Each structure stands twice: as structure tokens, then as C-alpha cells.
Amino acid sequence: MVDPAVGARRTAPALRETPSTKVAIGGLRAWFGSKQVLSDIDLDLPALRAIAIIGPSGCGKSTLIRTVNRMHELVRGARVEGRVVVDGHDIYAPGVDAVAVRRRIGMVFQKPNPFPTMSVGGNVAAGLRLNGVRDRAVLDAAVEKALRQAALWDEVKDGLDQPGVALSGGQQQRLCIARALAVGPEVLLLDEPCSALDPIATSKIEDLITELKERLTIIMVTHNMQQAARVADYTAFLYLGKLIEFDRTRRIFETPTQELTEKYVTGRFG
Amino acid sequence: MDGPTPIFPTDAPPPSGGPLGSSAQEGSPRKGLRGLLLRALRGRRLGDLVFVNLTRSAAVVVVGLVVGIVASLMISGKPAFEAIGSGFLGPEWLPGGQPPRYGALPLVWGTLVTAGLALLLGVPVAFGIAIVLSELAPPVVRTPLSIVIELLAAIPSVVYGLWGIFILAPFLRDSVYPGLQATWGWTGLFGGAASGYSVLTAAILLAIMIIPTVSAISREVLRAVPVAQREAALALGATPWEVVRMAVLPYGRSGLFGASVLGLARAIGETMAVTMVIGNRNAFFSSLLQPANTIPSVLANEVFEASGTHLSALFALGIILFLVALTINIFAQLLLLRLRRRGAHA
Numbered sequence: 165m166v167d168p169a170v171g172a173r174r175t176a177p178a179l180r181e182t183p184s185t186k187v188a189i190g191g192l193r194a195w196f197g198s199k200q201v202l203s204d205i206d207l208d209l210p211a212l213r214a215i216a217i218i219g220p221s222g223c224g225k226s227t228l229i230r231t232v233n234r235m236h237e238l239v240r241g242a243r244v245e246g247r248v249v250v251d252g253h254d255i256y257a258p259g260v261d262a263v264a265v266r267r268r269i270g271m272v273f274q275k276p277n278p279f280p281t282m283s284v285g286g287n288v289a290a291g292l293r294l295n296g297v298r299d300r301a302v303l304d305a306a307v308e309k310a311l312r313q314a315a316l317w318d319e320v321k322d323g324l325d326q327p328g329v330a331l332s333g334g335q336q337q338r339l340c341i342a343r344a345l346a347v348g349p350e351v352l353l354l355d356e357p358c359s360a361l362d363p364i365a366t367s368k369i370e371d372l373i374t375e376l377k378e379r380l381t382i383i384m385v386t387h388n389m390q391q392a393a394r395v396a397d398y399t400a401f402l403y404l405g406k407l408i409e410f411d412r413t414r415r416i417f418e419t420p421t422q423e424l425t426e427k428y429v430t431g432r433f434g
Numbered sequence: 435m436d437g438p439t440p441i442f443p444t445d446a447p448p449p450s451g452g453p454l455g456s457s458a459q460e461g462s463p464r465k466g467l468r469g470l471l472l473r474a475l476r477g478r479r480l481g482d483l484v485f486v487n488l489t490r491s492a493a494v495v496v497v498g499l500v501v502g503i504v505a506s507l508m509i510s511g512k513p514a515f516e517a518i519g520s521g522f523l524g525p526e527w528l529p530g531g532q533p534p535r536y537g538a539l540p541l542v543w544g545t546l547v548t549a550g551l552a553l554l555l556g557v558p559v560a561f562g563i564a565i566v567l568s569e570l571a572p573p574v575v576r577t578p579l580s581i582v583i584e585l586l587a588a589i590p591s592v593v594y595g596l597w598g599i600f601i602l603a604p605f606l607r608d609s610v611y612p613g614l615q616a617t618w619g620w621t622g623l624f625g626g627a628a629s630g631y632s633v634l635t636a637a638i639l640l641a642i643m644i645i646p647t648v649s650a651i652s653r654e655v656l657r658a659v660p661v662a663q664r665e666a667a668l669a670l671g672a673t674p675w676e677v678v679r680m681a682v683l684p685y686g687r688s689g690l691f692g693a694s695v696l697g698l699a700r701a702i703g704e705t706m707a708v709t710m711v712i713g714n715r716n717a718f719f720s721s722l723l724q725p726a727n728t729i730p731s732v733l734a735n736e737v738f739e740a741s742g743t744h745l746s747a748l749f750a751l752g753i754i755l756f757l758v759a760l761t762i763n764i765f766a767q768l769l770l771l772r773l774r775r776r777g778a779h780a
Binding site: 266282 | 660662663665667668673676680681684687
């Protein structure tokens with residue numbers, strides 16, 4: 165039931181040593197108004213790995229990653245309880261500025277959302293400009309670096325002043341990844357980044373995720389179990405707002421300990 | 435059949451018919467008006483037909499009205515154009531003079547300056563209101579604030595004029611203009627004796643009058659900005675104001691521009707309130723504190739006393755106003771086109 169290609173090129177080379185924890189989620193609960201969407205999530209996410217969050221629609225996957233950069237609370241009536249500790253600092257501790265948290269944790273959304281009035285370069289530089297970077301040379305260098313990291317540089321280097329929305333869907337999504345990378349985040353959140361893309365664009369993003377996790381921790385929500393199996397080192401399975409199982413991806417797909425997980429990954433529900 | 439092609443042709447079997455529903459094809463087609471009507475009803479085409487033709491005739495009536503109005507203006511204004519000719523380009527509008535003078539340029543100037551200044555003063559405030567209403571204000575404040583703003587639009591312009599004459603103009607004359615003259619007098623824009631009834635007073639009043647229109651449309655424009663755009667900025671660590679500046683305003687810029695153009699149209703056409711506070715002096719002005727006049731307010735002031743060439747000249751003024759508005763509209767459309775092309779979205 166697991167894609168036979170999993171063992172090949174795209175899996176991480178080494179998972180032997182136990183990596184240090186980058187994001188520690190503890191007792192996390194989240195609501196939309198009076199509706200509880202996450203209950204008591206405890207999850208230690210390792211550094212420099214790609215972690216997939218899977219589960220049927222409405223299980224709270226997106227909410228979970230949106231609590232990691234404090235985006236969840238922006239929805240009217242939404243609230244969060246519990247801890248999300250990034251590098252030893254609880255981002256929900258009193259006095260922590262949510263804006264500052266979001267500047268350190270990048271996020272890419274389901275549908276590519278480049279700023280339509282900005283050029284390719286302008287989109288990538290947007291985060292740096294927010295941080296007050298004005299120096300042309302610094303911006304140019306950062307734009308190139310981020311676009312290279314997002315595997316988009318060769319395709320756009322001659323058209324950096326073209327509108328970002330003139331790119332193809334897959335390029336736009338990599339542009340959004342470059343925009344998130346430009347500010348140098350250590351954690352990158354991807355909320356179903358390929359759901360609006362064709363298979364070729366999807367495989368480019370997947371390759372990119374494999375490259376990027378050398379440098380940063382990637383937390384990715386996906387609907388697509390094959391995708392989780394292909395790119396994620398670890399997988400968390402969520403069901404009805406509860407964390408059912410979290411383990412190395414191979415274990416989740418081959419020898420899950422929970423019956424619910426097995427049913428889901430074998431396609432018997434969901 | 436001139437209506438739009440129906441999705442399911444009425445002669446074809448209903449799509450859900452399948453093999454059992456083939457009886458519809460077997461019966462001989464009904465003839466005559468009754469049959470046609472029945473078939474139309476069955477295919478729900480009658481309602482469509484009525485609706486399409488109703489809306490179509492509404493569109494035709496509007497076009498007809500515009501053509502008719504312009505044509506009658508031209509016919510009535512023709513004698514004046516023939517009699518006065520280049521006299522319309524003169525520096526003074528003095529129909530009672532010896533000889534009468536019909537220089538329209540000071541009036542065009544007055545119309546453009548008051549409307550432009552109103553836009554300059556009113557649009558930033560209106561945008562600010564729209565941003566507060568759509569982005570920043572808590573929901574508890576939004577609704578009452580919206581209602582107050584919309585109330586501004588419901589006040590008749592003659593009431594604005596009254597308020598302008600008795601409250602706004604004296605207030606500006608006593609409390610604002612002396613200060614303006616003292617600090618900005620050197621620019622020459624605020625020279626002369628300030629009576630309060632002047633270009634600037636009219637522009638300020640007009641600005642207040644266009645605020646509800648511009649802010650209501652701008653609010654809708656800003657609300658239509660996709661959540662994905664706001665989230666893109668938020669995820670980069672933008673503060674609420676930075677979200678507005680980075681994502682919301684740029685995305686909505688063509689709509690905001692459209693809102694301003696509508697405000698300009700209202701300012702150019704406004705008659706009553708302007709007439710009441712502008713001072714009605716039919717000559718060129720260089721200081722904003724001087725009295726002046728606009729085309730609409732000249733028309734309102736003179737139309738009941740005019741006859742002969744004078745009356746015809748007023749119709750000619752109407753045509754000139756129409757041309758001014760048309761030119762502005764064309765420029766606005768061209769600008770909008772350029773904005774959209776660069777932004778690559780509506």
C-alpha cells in the first residue's frame with residue numbers, strides 16, 4: 165500500500181540519530197467560537213525534518229499548523245490554549261508578540277497567493293522590507309538566495325521585474341515559498357501546498373521540500389497520503405481534533421499501532 | 435428565437451429521461467401558439483424571455499435617454515454657439531453686460547478646481563474611513579459607524595448648503611482662513627479678503643458630501659480583497675497597518691480609483707450646495723479664498739431669468755459641462771485600464 169518509490173531517491177538519507185526537538189506542542193486545544201477543533205495535542209516535532217500532518221477533512225490539520233505561527237487566533241472568535249514551544253520559547257507565553265513569531269516562522273498556503281501588484285523580486289523582498297531592509301544590494305542578494313533555495317531562480321532570473329502573478333501556478337507556489345524563505349525562518353509551515361497544482365508542479369515542490377529540510381524544519385499538512393509517504397520523515401495522524409498517532413512515516417504507513425491509523429492509511433475511511 | 439440558447443433544447447428529451455423517458459419524442463409536436471407557449475413553459479423559457487426582454491428594454495431606454503438629452507442640448511445650444519462662437523473662450527461670464535459677455539472658461543475653471551480640491555480633501559478621509567470600517571474597527575463599532583456615514587449621504591444637498599452658509603462658511607472665515615493666510619499666504623493661493631464664501635469653502639463642503647459615497651464603495655472594495663492576500667502578509671509578520679499597506683490597498687487599487695472617480699462625478703455635478711457657498715462671482719480667480727462660480731451653479735442661478743441668446747448660451751454651458759465630464763471619464767477609464775493591466779486582476 166505504500167508507494168514503492170518511497171525507499172528510493174526522495175527519502176531522507178539518514179534518520180539514525182534522534183534529532184533535537186524544534187517545536188514542542190503541549191496540551192494544545194483550539195476553538196472556533198464554541199466549537200472545539202483541537203483537543204489536548206501533545207507533539208514533539210524534530211528539527212531539520214519534514215513532518216506531515218494527515219487526516220480526513222475537518223480533522224484540525226490546518227488549525228494545528230496555524231497554531232504554530234499564531235495565525236489561528238486571527239480568525240474572529242478563534243482561540244487557543246496550551247503551549248507551543250519553539251526553540252525553548254513558548255510562543256503563547258504572556259508578552260510574546262504574535263507578529264514577531266510570524267516573522268520567524270514562514271508559512272505557505274493552499275493556493276499560491278503572490279501579491280498581484282508586486283513583481284517577482286518584489287514579492288520575495290516583501291518580508292525583508294517589512295523588517296526594514298532598504299538597501300538595494302542586500303535585497304537583491306536576498307532575493308536571489310531565496311529564489312535559488314526555492315528552485316525558481318533559473319526560471320525567473322531574467323524576469324524579476326515581471327508581475328509575480330504572470331508565472332504558472334507551480335512557479336507561483338515556489339515564489340510563495342521563496343517569499344517565506346527570504347526572511348530566513350527556521351520553521352516552514354506548508355498548508356496543503358500542492359492541492360492546487362498539477363502533478364509535475366507537485367513533484368517539483370516535493371523535491372524542494374526534500375532539499376529544504378537540510379536547512380529548516382518543515383511542517384506540512386497534506387490530503388495526499390502518497391505525498392506524506394514520499395516526502396515526510398515523520399507523520400502525525402489527526403482524527404476529529406485528536407492526535408491519534410505520531411511516528412516515523414514508514415511506521416505510520418507500514419506498522420501503525422492504532423487501528424484507526426491503519427484504517428485511514430489503507431484507505432478504508434477518510 | 436433571439437434569446438440565449440437554452441441549456442436543454444426544449445425539443446430534446448429531458449436529460450434525466452434515460453431509456454424510459456423516450457415517450458416525449460413519440461408524441462407528435464404540438465402546433466400553434468398554445469403548443470409553443472406550453473413548450474416554452476415546460477422548458478422554463480417564457481420566464482427567461484420576459485426577463486431578458488425587460489432588462490434589454492431597460493438598457494435601451496437608458497441609452498435613448500442619454501442620446502435624447504445630448505441631442506436636445508445641442509439643438510437648444512446651437513444658436514448660442516453660432517452667435518457667440520469663440521466668445522465662449524473669453525475671460526468673463528457677464529450675460530447682463532453691454533455688450534453681454536459669455537466667457538465660459540472661468541466657470542469651467544471653477545468647476546474643475548472645486549471638484550478637484552474636494553477630491554483631494556475628501557478621498558483620503560473616505561479611504562481612511564473605509565480602512566477603519568473594513569480592517570481595523572471591532573465589529574461593535576462597524577455597524578453604527580457605517581450607519582452614521584450612510585446618513586451623511588441621505589442629507590439633501592440644499593441642507594448642506596444651508597449648513598454651509600450659516601455655520602461652515604462663518605466658521606472657516608473666522609477661525610481657519612486667517613490662520614491659513616498667515617502661514618500659507620506667501621503661496622498666493624490664499625490671498626485677498628476672505629469672506630468665507632469662496633472656492634475653498636465650496637470644496638470643503640463638497641468633500642464632506644462625497645465622503646459617504648467614496649467611503650461606502652471603498653469599504654466594499656476592501657472587503658472583497660481575498661483572505662489569502664491578507665494571510666500572505668500576516669504570515670510574513672505584518673502588523674494590521676502593514677497588511678493594509680502591503681496586501682489590501684494594492685489589491686484593491688483599481689476599485690479604489692473607481693470609487694474616487696464616482697466621487698469626482700458627484701462633485702462636478704453638484705449644484706445647490708455649491709451655489710449657496712461659492713459666492714457666485716463669474717470671473718477667474720487665483721486665490722482659493724475668492725468667490726467664484728461653477729457651471730452647474732450658473733445654470734441654477736440664471737436659468738429662470740434667461741431668454742434668447744442667454745438661454746441658448748446656458749444650454750451651451752450644459753454641453754460644455756457634459757464634455758468636461760466625458761473627458762474626465764475617458765481619462766479615468768484609460769488610467770483604470772493601465773492599472774488593471776499592471777495589476778493583472780480586476
